[in-house]
Amino acid sequence: MPRLALRVYGIVQGVGFRPFVYRRASALGLGGWVRNRPGGVEIEVQGPERSLHAFVAGLTREPSAPARVERIEIERRAEQDAGPFQILGSEAGNGARPSVPADLAVCEECAREVDSETGRRRRYPFTSCARCGPRYTILSGLPYDRARTTMDRFPMCPACAAEYADPSDRRFHAEPIACPACGPRVQLVAAARDPMDPGIRSSGSPDGALREAAAAVLAGKVVAVKGLGGFHLLVDATSPDAVALLRRRKRRDAKPFAVMFGSLDAVRGACRVSAAEADALRGPEAPIVLLRRLSPAAARVAIADAVAPGTPRLGALLPYTPLHRLVLELVGRPVVCTSGNLSDEPICTDASDALERLGGIADLFLVHDRPIVRPLDDSVARVGHAGVELLRRARGFTPLPLPLRIDAPPILALGGHLKSTTALFFDGQVVVSQHLGDAHTAEGAALIERTALDLTRLFRVRPERIACDLHPDYAGSRIAEQLAAAFRAPLVRVQHHHAHVAACVAEHGLDGPVLGLAWDGAGYGLDGALWGGEALVVDGASFRRAAHLRSFPLPGGERAMREPRRSALGLLWELLGEGARDHARAWFRDAELGPLFSMLARGTGSPRTTSVGRLFDGVAALAGLRGAASFEGQAAMELECLAEAAGERAGYPLPLRASAAGMPAVIDFGPLLDAVLGDRRDGVSPGVIAARFHAALADVAEALAAASGLGRVVLAGGCFQNALLAASIRERLTARGVEVFTPRLYPPGDGGLSLGQVLVAARRGTD
Amino acid sequence: MRELIEHVFLPAFDSAALSARHDGAVVRLGGASLAFTTDTYVVHPRFFPGGDIGKLSVYGTVNDLAMTGARPAYLSAGFIVEEGLPIGELQQIALSMRAAADACGVEFVTGDTKVVDRGKGDGLFINTAGIGLVPEGVAIAPRRVRPGDAVLVSGDVGRHGIAVLSVREALAFEEPVESDCAPVAELAAALISSGIDVHCLRDPTRGGLAAVLNEIALDAGVHVEVEEAQIPMEPAVLGACELLGLDPLYVACEGRLVAFLPEAQTERALASLRDHPLGRGAARIGRIAGEGKGSVVLRTRLGTRRTLDLLSGEQLPRIC
Ligand SMILES: [Fe+3]
Ligand SMILES: [Mg+2]
Ligand SMILES: [Zn+2]
Ligand SMILES: [Zn+2]
Structure with a gap:
């Protein structure tokens, strides 16, 4: 009888793929075996030709939800004595590198077991199987098996051990297998806020703990829940008081919170959900998905206004662990679900740490005794033109690799400063770390270093090049300098916007020159200025600055991030000089204007920038929106929402002006500002101003593409979190026959920098 | 500038006194x-x-x-x-x-x-x-700074830099700021003669308090933690810094001293400093939290922990 040897590549480890193969082969009466091998799965099957055919065809069709087959190599083999099909132990130690699975949302079968009234895992918060549950968050080493996870402290009971050893069971080799008899348990801990209180109290049985936690949420309290990758803070999303309490305690003014709903149907009670959005919500990655809210009249549930003020969108997610399912079921209404951290610090993963750091925020802590190896935030997605687009890449996606077919030595990239990630390139693939948060906190910076080293240890790769941003004071750059010395590896510094464009080039596997529109808040330019409105012709390791936004001063530098009025002042100063004073009275007290104008006149504390992000801020302030922002990008977000509501309008004039030979062309915001001021005088609404502004940017993108003569344009940088901007530019350019590429599974903002740095550093040796 | 000293002058002039980094x-x-x-x-x-x-x-x-x-x-x-x-x-x-x-x-x-x-x-x-x-028995040097030491400052910080900047750049601040320019020798002498085992003293000048803390952290091989809420600052200095987008902890002083001494002697040291007109505003601002590679962390009023890095040159925005 014929015999085939197959090598299967893709996401096939840690997702129940071997039991799936076993069941297929057994059902078809085939003999042979399956085993994990580094980088994939190896199968030999023997049987009638027709059955072999059916077997191979079945593999390529969607095998089982989280698994994904990318490629199969098939060879004929000589016939052997074949008994019944078997699952063999992993092939180890041939030097190739193992793959690491991502954490997976609870599957339907496990959910049913948890929900059922009977069965040994009924209401058990840590139910999982070979196709769902924790992976990356509990993994301490490789290859991935129970001994190298934080489950090693929970010896299996006989019932679990039997399932684990049974190839026909859904839990065959499911490393996080557990049940109430042998697995992790929840516990409720109260934070002692009263100084006279001796400390911490625990209460009740596991089920009692869940009930008490749910009751506390319903009573308007803040409950911290230790979940998969760290703590969340939960409050009743329908209670304005509870949401206000959370905002007050977390000192977070207006930045939108995500909301966890008990079911897809519940989401539909508050938001419009397309079929693609429903798929994204229910998928094994289960990210937070940005949805459009229903009007109050159409909504079945009233989410408090303070949850996501000033935006028609809402970040929604479904319970992705049995623990969250049980809590949501008991609460019976949507809950705000935000990272358990102090503003901008990394998410807490450890109970004692959480009690200390979140003690002033949460009233109760629902904790469990399964340690979390590494913090992992929820991913944030929206469904756009080409499907899921990630704005924050973490749970469900990390650490799945991106193939990068470049011959280069191993590279470690340290990313940026805010919304940071690190990345490791080896064996023709890049693994980008989860979103790590902001590095201006000591914990954030330490986490960047820890994660970079974690990647090298996990994949057993010694980097031979280190990559980082050009900015000398980014935490990533400083860590990179130390690691370059420690690994005795050369350091490659990559310009910020070059990296933004390169990230998108890497994701789409593009070759040859592209025009990259890299628009963001700011990044360190080759000339030491703050770039951020760049049109770069990028070709591998090199780039040419084809055009940029006309530069303007930013009085107060970094302060401008939270004060759009400073951007407005800088723009007007550039245009009108002293004439800006009258306009500036709208935003500043007279006593402030004197020093501010002196600063501008002398350039003191007023670095020059070409940032489109700051142009957004300035226009928002000019349109009368806001002078101060409680988080970066707030003004831009509001401008986007207004523009969307106002509908399409003709753009303001925003000419692209040629410069002297060899110099970049300049996007002149002068006529645009003039027109905005005119509209303001004429009482034109902020929405119309916003729409005209967006259209002007699309116009200039078209002009930039035409001037470059290139047929491929990449949109990258934080400004392209703005869906309207990205969509309108895409539409314009596509109509001109230009191909447009936007970031999809790697964020457009600084979370993508490490990926771009890897590509540039890899190519730098070869170009 | 630290780089210049480190890479040009120290190797060329190498001596025991220089390497004490005083x-x-x-x-x-x-x-x-x-x-x-x-x-x-x-x-x-x-x-x-x-x-x-x-x-x-x-x-x-x-x-x-x-x-x-x-x-x-x-x-x-x-x-x-x-x-x-x-x-x-x-x-x-x-x-x-x-x-x-x-x-x-x-x-x-x-x-x-x-x-x-x-x-x-x-x-x-x-x-x-x-x-x-130097009186007999006095031994004050960065290498004597050790975990458990308290960090004291003799008064509010950031005045000199703002005063100079306001004149140089014609910044007519709402509340004018005067330099703190003053001699701190008497303060230091009083502290030492009161029998306190002062481990190290520094006057924060260029680079402000943050630079001093970083230098000591690096030279003594320790980790420093300071509390934002404990660091004395004048509202006028804060207001000016806010407008300028500067961090007052990086702004120069010319009449302040920072003292590193055993935690147990903190109260006595504060009393001694406050006895003198130039030390009225003295405060304990933090401690040497452990051995380290030169890190300085500020606990902010929000309760978060921010690294006080030594920045390269001017404060270049890192926002995006
Ligand atoms: Fe950026
Ligand atoms: Mg001196
Ligand atoms: Zn499952
Ligand atoms: Zn069990």
């Missing part, structure tokens, strides 16, 4: 411990609220001597005068230097003057050097 050197001469230091002053403008370049050139050097635990005694003065500097101005500066020297009980004993062509100098450069006597 504000001034302590050397043995004829059986006595002498402190010896020098500094060059290039401040712009030459006159600012609360002081002038002359006063600064005296206090700066006297303070550096005092930070070794020495009693300052004698100074030298070197002038590089650009042709065209009004003689009256030079006179005024000289008198100011004399008054400053009298105020600290030190004497000018030698000096030098050069005149350079117009355009070859920046109006006036002053170099002063000073010597002082």
Whole structure:
């Protein structure tokens, strides 16, 4: 009888793929075996030709939800004595590198077991199987098996051990297998806020703990829940008081919170959900998905206004662990679900740490005794033109690799400063770390270093090049300098916007020159200025600055991030000089204007920038929106929402002006500002101003593409979190026959920098 | 600048006193411990609220001597005068230097003057050097800083930098800020003579409090933690910094000292400092939290922990 040897590549480890193969082969009466091998799965099957055919065809069709087959190599083999099909132990130690699975949302079968009234895992918060549950968050080493996870402290009971050893069971080799008899348990801990209180109290049985936690949420309290990758803070999303309490305690003014709903149907009670959005919500990655809210009249549930003020969108997610399912079921209404951290610090993963750091925020802590190896935030997605687009890449996606077919030595990239990630390139693939948060906190910076080293240890790769941003004071750059010395590896510094464009080039596997529109808040330019409105012709390791936004001063530098009025002042100063004073009275007290104008006149504390992000801020302030922002990008977000509501309008004039030979062309915001001021005088609404502004940017993108003569344009940088901007530019350019590429599974903002740095550093040796 | 010192001057001039990384050197001469230091002053403008370049050139050097635990005694003065500097101005500066020297009980004993062509100098450069006597038994040095030490500052920070900037850049702040320019030798002497085991002293000048903390953290191999809420700052300085987008912890002082001493002696040390008019605003701002590789962390009013990095040059925005 014929015999085939197959090598299967893709996401096939840690997702129940071997039991799936076993069941297929057994059902078809085939003999042979399956085993994990580094980088994939190896199968030999023997049987009638027709059955072999059916077997191979079945593999390529969607095998089982989280698994994904990318490629199969098939060879004929000589016939052997074949008994019944078997699952063999992993092939180890041939030097190739193992793959690491991502954490997976609870599957339907496990959910049913948890929900059922009977069965040994009924209401058990840590139910999982070979196709769902924790992976990356509990993994301490490789290859991935129970001994190298934080489950090693929970010896299996006989019932679990039997399932684990049974190839026909859904839990065959499911490393996080557990049940109430042998697995992790929840516990409720109260934070002692009263100084006279001796400390911490625990209460009740596991089920009692869940009930008490749910009751506390319903009573308007803040409950911290230790979940998969760290703590969340939960409050009743329908209670304005509870949401206000959370905002007050977390000192977070207006930045939108995500909301966890008990079911897809519940989401539909508050938001419009397309079929693609429903798929994204229910998928094994289960990210937070940005949805459009229903009007109050159409909504079945009233989410408090303070949850996501000033935006028609809402970040929604479904319970992705049995623990969250049980809590949501008991609460019976949507809950705000935000990272358990102090503003901008990394998410807490450890109970004692959480009690200390979140003690002033949460009233109760629902904790469990399964340690979390590494913090992992929820991913944030929206469904756009080409499907899921990630704005924050973490749970469900990390650490799945991106193939990068470049011959280069191993590279470690340290990313940026805010919304940071690190990345490791080896064996023709890049693994980008989860979103790590902001590095201006000591914990954030330490986490960047820890994660970079974690990647090298996990994949057993010694980097031979280190990559980082050009900015000398980014935490990533400083860590990179130390690691370059420690690994005795050369350091490659990559310009910020070059990296933004390169990230998108890497994701789409593009070759040859592209025009990259890299628009963001700011990044360190080759000339030491703050770039951020760049049109770069990028070709591998090199780039040419084809055009940029006309530069303007930013009085107060970094302060401008939270004060759009400073951007407005800088723009007007550039245009009108002293004439800006009258306009500036709208935003500043007279006593402030004197020093501010002196600063501008002398350039003191007023670095020059070409940032489109700051142009957004300035226009928002000019349109009368806001002078101060409680988080970066707030003004831009509001401008986007207004523009969307106002509908399409003709753009303001925003000419692209040629410069002297060899110099970049300049996007002149002068006529645009003039027109905005005119509209303001004429009482034109902020929405119309916003729409005209967006259209002007699309116009200039078209002009930039035409001037470059290139047929491929990449949109990258934080400004392209703005869906309207990205969509309108895409539409314009596509109509001109230009191909447009936007970031999809790697964020457009600084979370993508490490990926771009890897590509540039890899190519730098070869170009 | 630290790089210049590290890579050019330290290797070239290599000596035991230099590698102690003090504000001034302590050397043995004829059986006595002498402190010896020098500094060059290039401040712009030459006159600012609360002081002038002359006063600064005296206090700066006297303070550096005092930070070794020495009693300052004698100074030298070197002038590089650009042709065209009004003689009256030079006179005024000289008198100011004399008054400053009298105020600290030190004497000018030698000096030098050069005149350079117009355009070859920046109006006036002053170099002063000073010597002082280190009392027997006093051992103050970065290497003595250890985990468990408290960190004290003698008053509010950031004034000098803002005062100078406000004149130089014609920034008419709502509330004017005066430089803190003052001699801290008496403060230091009082602290030491009160029997407190002072491990190290530093006067935060260029780079402000953050620079001093970083230097000590690095040179002593420790981890420093300070509390934002405990660091004295004047509202006027805060307001100016807010407008300018500066972090007051990085802004220069010229009349403050930072002391590192055993935690148990904190209260006595604060009492001793507050006894003196220049130490009224003294406060304990943090502690040496452990061994380390030179990290300095600020616990903010929000409760988060921010790294106080040594920044390269001006404060370049890192936002995106
Ligand atoms: Fe950026
Ligand atoms: Mg000095
Ligand atoms: Zn499952
Ligand atoms: Zn069990």
